[in-house]
Amino acid sequence: MTKIQEIIEAFEEADYQETLAMLLDYSESLPKLPEKYIEQRDAGFNRVPECETPVFVWIEISDGLVHIDADVPEESPTVRGFVSLLVDSFNGVTPQEVESAPLNLVHNLGLDQKLGTRRMFGLSAVYNRIKSEVKAASGIQ
Amino acid sequence: MAEYVHPEVLVSTQWVADHANDPNVRIVESDEDVLLYEVGHIENAIKIDWQTDLQDQLIRDYIDKEKFEKLLSEKGISNDSTVVFYGDKSNWWACYAMWVFKLFGHENCLIMNGGRQKWIEEERPITKDVPNFPATDYKVSGTNDAIRAFRDDVVTHIGSGNPLIDVRSPKEFSGELLHMEAYPQEGALRGGHIPGADNVPWATAANEDGTFKSADDLQSIYMEGKGLKEGDDIIAYCRIGERSSHTWFVLTYLLGFKDVKNYDGSWTEWGNLVKAPIEK
Numbered sequence: 089m090t091k092i093q094e095i096i097e098a099f100e101e102a103d104y105q106e107t108l109a110m111l112l113d114y115s116e117s118l119p120k121l122p123e124k125y126i127e128q129r130d131a132g133f134n135r136v137p138e139c140e141t142p143v144f145v146w147i148e149i150s151d152g153l154v155h156i157d158a159d160v161p162e163e164s165p166t167v168r169g170f171v172s173l174l175v176d177s178f179n180g181v182t183p184q185e186v187e188s189a190p191l192n193l194v195h196n197l198g199l200d201q202k203l204g205t206r207r208m209f210g211l212s213a214v215y216n217r218i219k220s221e222v223k224a225a226s227g228i229q
Numbered sequence: 230m231a232e233y234v235h236p237e238v239l240v241s242t243q244w245v246a247d248h249a250n251d252p253n254v255r256i257v258e259s260d261e262d263v264l265l266y267e268v269g270h271i272e273n274a275i276k277i278d279w280q281t282d283l284q285d286q287l288i289r290d291y292i293d294k295e296k297f298e299k300l301l302s303e304k305g306i307s308n309d310s311t312v313v314f315y316g317d318k319s320n321w322w323a324c325y326a327m328w329v330f331k332l333f334g335h336e337n338c339l340i341m342n343g344g345r346q347k348w349i350e351e352e353r354p355i356t357k358d359v360p361n362f363p364a365t366d367y368k369v370s371g372t373n374d375a376i377r378a379f380r381d382d383v384v385t386h387i388g389s390g391n392p393l394i395d396v397r398s399p400k401e402f403s404g405e406l407l408h409m410e411a412y413p414q415e416g417a418l419r420g421g422h423i424p425g426a427d428n429v430p431w432a433t434a435a436n437e438d439g440t441f442k443s444a445d446d447l448q449s450i451y452m453e454g455k456g457l458k459e460g461d462d463i464i465a466y467c468r469i470g471e472r473s474s475h476t477w478f479v480l481t482y483l484l485g486f487k488d489v490k491n492y493d494g495s496w497t498e499w500g501n502l503v504k505a506p507i508e509k
Contacts (some may be wrong), residue, residue, distance in 0.1 A: 104281070112267045165264035165347070203263050204280035228333070 092189050100155040101199040104136075107202045111169035118172035121159040129159055138213030141167040146212070147221045153165030154178050154186055154222055166203070170211045174218055186219060231444035234485025239342045239441065242351055243346070245252075245313055248345055249273050254309045254363070259315040259326035260345065269355030271315070271348060273306045277321050283329045294369045298334045306361025310337070315341035315348065319435040321475050328474040328491055331376055333369045342480065346439040354396065376477065378464045378490035380498055380505075383423065386464050387506075394424040394465045396476045397496065401468070402428040404509040417500025421509040423466070427455045431472040433481045447484055457486070466492035466499075 114148060121129065121144070129144045130135055136143040141164040146157040156175045160168035178186050190196045193215050200208045233239065249253045249272045255296040256274040268278040282300060285292055292300065292343050306312060313329060316323035322341055327338045338354050341348070349355070378386070382401065387393065400406040404420030422428070433450055434442055442450070451457045463486055470493025477491045 108264055108267055111264055115264065115268070162268065163265065164262055165268050166262050167263060202281075204278075206286075207261075207263060207280070 090177075090189075091181065092185075092193070095112070095173060095177055096190070096193075096196050100201075102198075104202050108227055109200070111173075112165060113169075114167040114172035115162070116147035118158065118160065118168055118175065123156055125157060125159070136214050136217045138217065139210040141210055143167060143169075143171060143210075143214050145218060145221070147218065147225050148226065149183060149222075149226045152182060152225075153180050154183055156218065166207065166215065167210055170199075171214060173216065178218070178222070183222050183228055186222040187228055189219070204221065231448055233444050233483045238482045239338050240313060240339050240349050241342060242353060244350075245315070245341050248313070253309070253311055255304070255306045255312050257312055257314050257323075257326060258345070259308075259314060259318055259322040261322050262317060265317055265345070268358065268502070269357055272354065272356050272358070273360045274315075275306070275360060276467075277304070277326055279325050279329075283326065291329055291332065294333065294372070298367045298369055301335075301367040302365045303367055305360075306355060306367060306437075308367060309339040311339060313339040313341055314342045314349040317345050319346070319432060319439040319475070320344040321431070321472060321484070324478040325471045325474040328376065328477055332373055334371055334373050340396075343438055343440040350438065375488070376464060376481075376490055378466075378492040380492075380494050380502065382490065383464060383466075383492055383494075383499070387423060387425050388461070389476050390425065391462045392455075393423055393424040393478075394451075394457075394463060394473075394476055395422045396431040396465055396467045396473045397422075398430055399428060401496070402426075417496050419500045419507055421500070421507040422496075423499055424506050424508045426508075427464075429455060429476070431467065431475045432487070434476065434483075438441040441479065441483060444483065447479060449486060451480065459486075461486060462488040464490045464492050466495040468495065468496045470495045 089159055134144045134146055136145060144159040148155045156177055156179055158171045160171050194208050194211050196199055256271055257277050258270050258274045259277050259279055263278055283291055308374045314323035314327045323340055323344060330338050395402050402422050407416040436442055463480060465476045466474040470491055473491050477489050480486045480489045
């Protein structure tokens with residue numbers, strides 16, 4: 089089972105409070121943005137334009153494996169938690185595994201049902217952006 | 230210098246700090262970000278979520294009287310509690326929650342000026358501890374429909390030439406955008422605004438630090454700027470009725486208009502309504 093499938097299973101079993109607690113853990117464990125990207129972030133590069141929250145993402149493929157670095161403000165914990173979940177799921181996996189992750193991950197995680205559909209657009213936008221950038225960086229057709 | 234007409238509904242961060250343990254006061258945090266309360270909140274603050282707590286999950290409406298009574302009873306809010314609201318985004322959602330409390334006739338509602346942003350910027354303490362107040366037996370005696378407009382009220386309102394304030398962004402008002410930037414699922418089939426509406430984006434009433442603008446500034450924006458005058462009967466709307474509750478608060482409490490309604494159907498209803506008149 090892939091990491092993202094394991095995470096989906098854990099979220100499927102979680103109630104509202106547990107879902108919030110899991111997202112909060114992710115939000116608090118997002119790795120610090122590497123020093124080398126801080127200047128780019130401050131200059132506004134690598135921002136995901138579709139999301140209202142300032143989300144910054146860097147994607148590299150090295151030795152055939154995906155590496156994602158990201159930055160999201162601590163005052164936006166829902167988005168930050170979701171991005172951290174993606175970083176955790178996709179770092180060190182093959183681009184094909186990212187490519188085959190579910191199309192509507194936000195729904196598979198049950199976030200739309202538990203947190204309200206009106207909050208989900210930004211999350212889907214970040215997810216789609218990460219998927220498409222992994223695809224572009226790895227040259228998958 | 231002008232003063233707010235009802236300055237007593239606005240309290241400072243210091244006032245809230247001083248009343249965090251006052252048994253007659255209940256502090257309510259209401260945010261756009263559903264997880265922000267869990268990151269840390271003011272001591273003894275209760276979380277009330279605009280979407281999962283206050284809205285009905287099936288039909289497009291607020292929870293009913295019984296559910297509101299149950300919610301407030303469980304949270305330990307009683308009929309005579311003074312409830313002080315605060316939240317993210319210049320208190321946008323705090324005003325929305327307060328408007329819903331007022332719909333159900335809750336008497337004593339206050340807003341903490343500057344909201345969460347100001348509290349955090351002042352480096353005041355936050356906690357993850359969730360308070361557990363004794364349950365109450367909250368009773369709703371009647372609803373306050375005078376602050377809520379339905380689409381038929383809007384039709385009558387524009388027929389009488391009464392003022393409407395559209396608090397969306399200029400691009401939504403002009404019809405260039407069918408939704409708020411970054412919120413495309415809350416779109417409508419037609420763009421534009423309700424005939425006769427004036428555009429005053431909600432955040433015009435807020436300072437950079439999340440506090441409300443001064444009474445002088447607000448008078449110059451809404452009265453000198455848009456011609457609102459004492460005695461006017463006003464309807465405010467936006468896209469789903471949340472941004473306009475911020476403007477409802479400003480017009481009602483800070484400028485003292487006595488007859489202000491929030492049209493919560495807003496553009497997602499009007500812009501989808503067959504044969505509804507639209508201006509661009």
